[in-house]
Amino acid sequence: MIEWGTLGPLLVSSIEQTLYMVIITMVLGGILGLLIGILLYATRPGNILANTVVFNVLNFVINLVRPIPFTIFISLVGPWTLQVIGTSIGTNAAIFPMTLMTAVVLGRIVEQNLVGVDPGVVEAARAMGSSRSRVLFDVVLRESIAPLVLGYTFIFIGVVDMSAVAGYIGGGGLGDLAITYGYQQFNYAVTLLAVGVIVVIVQLAQLLGNALAKRMLHR
Numbered sequence: 001m002i003e004w005g006t007l008g009p010l011l012v013s014s015i016e017q018t019l020y021m022v023i024i025t026m027v028l029g030g031i032l033g034l035l036i037g038i039l040l041y042a043t044r045p046g047n048i049l050a051n052t053v054v055f056n057v058l059n060f061v062i063n064l065v066r067p068i069p070f071t072i073f074i075s076l077v078g079p080w081t082l083q084v085i086g087t088s089i090g091t092n093a094a095i096f097p098m099t100l101m102t103a104v105v106l107g108r109i110v111e112q113n114l115v116g117v118d119p120g121v122v123e124a125a126r127a128m129g130s131s132r133s134r135v136l137f138d139v140v141l142r143e144s145i146a147p148l149v150l151g152y153t154f155i156f157i158g159v160v161d162m163s164a165v166a167g168y169i170g171g172g173g174l175g176d177l178a179i180t181y182g183y184q185q186f187n188y189a190v191t192l193l194a195v196g197v198i199v200v201i202v203q204l205a206q207l208l209g210n211a212l213a214k215r216m217l218h219r
Helices: 004-042 052-065 070-076 078-085 091-115 119-127 132-143 145-169 173-183 188-217
Strands: none
Touching: 004 052, 004 091, 004 132, 004 145, 004 173, 004 188, 052 091, 070 078, 070 091, 070 145, 078 091, 091 145, 119 132, 132 145, 145 173, 145 188, 173 188
């Protein structure tokens, strides 16, 4: 049973908190992930800015962090969160581990999409005398725009999932609503409501991402 007089304002607040966490994480983690992915691609052996040390270090960090379940990762970076944010509990505290995980996972996705660019296009640009930075940003990134849009859409959905998990550390949002007012109070309707809203957000993000990717492909 849902008491809308009480849960209505909580639902609105939870949606706002979820969107706040997701948007901030996507901006910060999106920028960091893009930079990591570009570095991974550019410093690969035999590539534009080949650097074995940089590539191996980044590759090792990503392979180390990416398999860690987010529920464990939150606890693992708890001391860092406390140092940077000043607390390990709450919405802002949840954004820190979310941003780190997003940057790591997105870095790999960006790298994979850039590697997928036709080497012939890159070689043609280099043969025409284009600088390394121009080849990287004007050719490789431009050729990867549509796949990157889909990659970011995929990550957006993952960040929504992470925001729900953040409810376990009092991060607020729909996850916290489902746990505190649904699971802990044996109110299945509230849990189902929170899940329904999350599904709607994810579906809207997927539709938008598909539309943007399609538009980029036909430019």
